[in-house]
Amino acid sequence: MESVVVLYPSPGMGHLVSMVELGKLILKHHPSFSIIIFIVTPPYNTGSTAPYIARVSSSTPSITFHHLPPSLPLSILSPRPTMKPLLSSSSASTTITSTRPLCPSPTIPLISCYYFFTSGANCLACFAYLHTIHQNTSKSFKELNTHIHIPGLPPIPASDMAKPILDRTDKAYEFFLDMSFHLPKSAGIIVNTFEVLEARALKAISDGLCDPQSPTPPIFCIGPLIAADDRLGGDMPECLTWLDSQPKRSVLFLCFGSLGLFSAEQLKEIAIGLERSGQRFLWVVRSPPNEDQSKRFLAPPDPDLDLLLPDGFLDRTKDRGLVVKSWAPQVAVLNHESVGGFVTHCGWNSLLEALCAGVPMVAWPLYAEQRFNRVILVEEMKLALPMEELEDGFVKASEIEKRARQLMESEEGKSIRNQIMVMKEAAEAAMSDGGSSRVALMKLVQSWK
Numbered sequence: 001m002e003s004v005v006v007l008y009p010s011p012g013m014g015h016l017v018s019m020v021e022l023g024k025l026i027l028k029h030h031p032s033f034s035i036i037i038f039i040v041t042p043p044y045n046t047g048s049t050a051p052y053i054a055r056v057s058s059s060t061p062s063i064t065f066h067h068l069p070p071s072l073p074l075s076i077l078s079p080r081p082t083m084k085p086l087l088s089s090s091s092a093s094t095t096i097t098s099t100r101p102l103c104p105s106p107t108i109p110l111i112s113c114y115y116f117f118t119s120g121a122n123c124l125a126c127f128a129y130l131h132t133i134h135q136n137t138s139k140s141f142k143e144l145n146t147h148i149h150i151p152g153l154p155p156i157p158a159s160d161m162a163k164p165i166l167d168r169t170d171k172a173y174e175f176f177l178d179m180s181f182h183l184p185k186s187a188g189i190i191v192n193t194f195e196v197l198e199a200r201a202l203k204a205i206s207d208g209l210c211d212p213q214s215p216t217p218p219i220f221c222i223g224p225l226i227a228a229d230d231r232l233g234g235d236m237p238e239c240l241t242w243l244d245s246q247p248k249r250s251v252l253f254l255c256f257g258s259l260g261l262f263s264a265e266q267l268k269e270i271a272i273g274l275e276r277s278g279q280r281f282l283w284v285v286r287s288p289p290n291e292d293q294s295k296r297f298l299a300p301p302d303p304d305l306d307l308l309l310p311d312g313f314l315d316r317t318k319d320r321g322l323v324v325k326s327w328a329p330q331v332a333v334l335n336h337e338s339v340g341g342f343v344t345h346c347g348w349n350s351l352l353e354a355l356c357a358g359v360p361m362v363a364w365p366l367y368a369e370q371r372f373n374r375v376i377l378v379e380e381m382k383l384a385l386p387m388e389e390l391e392d393g394f395v396k397a398s399e400i401e402k403r404a405r406q407l408m409e410s411e412e413g414k415s416i417r418n419q420i421m422v423m424k425e426a427a428e429a430a431m432s433d434g435g436s437s438r439v440a441l442m443k444l445v446q447s448w449k
């Protein structure tokens with residue numbers, strides 16, 4: 001009899017991709033399994049998932065998708081009795097629900113329920129410790145002009161805690177506080193990381209320091225899970241052809257995720273900074289956020305570069321820079337030998353992709369837990385330089401120019417590059433036969449029996 005693993009990702013392309021990669025990893029080493037992924041359509045734009053789902057369904061038929069309406073009661077995911085028809089031919093079933101600070105998944109009453117924490121172990125430690133912090137202060141993080149001390153982590157400025165939990169009167173804060181309470185009650189927590197990358201945070205979690213009031217469930221570090229970009233068709237994208245003509249490790253790549261949008265003013269400032277830096281660059285530009293509130297959840301149209309960028313910018317930089325509209329194959333770009341640096345929004349998937357490609361970073365967080373990730377990247381992991389914003393979040397051209405030169409030319413940039421190469425090799429070792437992540441996956445599957 002086959003075993004069925006039910007995956008329930010939170011809304012958003014990043015969560016879905018991570019869940020699919022987890023499903024593929026399980027199938028690669030345990031091909032007799034079947035994977036069922038429930039999709040709840042979010043009431044806001046997170047990018048179209050339909051083409052991606054179609055590609056996965058075609059290439060991996062052992063993964064099936066079931067769409068649920070946003071208003072459907074969460075009890076639908078209970079294996080008793082709702083899922084009985086889906087699991088009628090199964091000898092075993094396991095349900096995994098993803099959780100991450102951007103769009104938290106609900107706490108679902110299930111038999112053998114595991115959390116898949118799709119951010120890093122440092123972030124997991126933070127959220128495991130949240131209810132302890134909550135008990136020790138009556139103030140919101142946004143009101144605290146201090147650093148937060150969490151076991152296994154460097155001091156975190158209160159203002160750099162994940163955006164959804166900055167205000168304790170917010171519904172999102174209530175939700176994450178509830179998640180913090182329920183995490184230790186799960187059968188286990190799966191994390192998209194590897195032991196060497198976040199050893200200090202993982203030790204603090206495993207030693208019970210992040211939740212001294214509850215027993216710690218097993219932690220399974222099964223990463224890094226990196227999705228190959230399957231949108232590359234027969235024709236080579238222009239940006240990859242352009243990279244072929246550039247010197248080795250000479251290009252600074254700027255890309256800010258599916259939800260990373262800048263104002264027109266900020267786009268112009270980025271252009272000025274890049275031009276002044278003198279660096280070669282590949283920059284993915286998306287249209288600014290729509291000011292029409294009725295259209296704020298719609299995917300933005302392709303940008304009008306002539307309107308958004310400074311007059312003459314494209315012509316003046318055409319010999320050393322390329323601007324791409326809306327999208328580029330990020331994994332393929334990062335793995336191209338011409339790319340020597342990455343300006344990133346600090347989304348966890350992007351961080352792992354850069355790490356596995358051995359590309360040092362400049363950390364420019366925009367939303368969710370990304371400011372927290374910047375602290376970890378810069379202070380703990382030493383894998384990035386920080387992009388410093390003004391109080392309103394705006395970044396001046398002088399700062400962009402400074403960080404571009406620093407990453408690509410300075411001794412500090414060289415030190416970061418050396419450190420990320422060490423972590424790249426550690427990631428490869430973790431995913432190899434007998435590596436820590438492969439061993440963790442084996443233990444995870446054994447725990448379902």
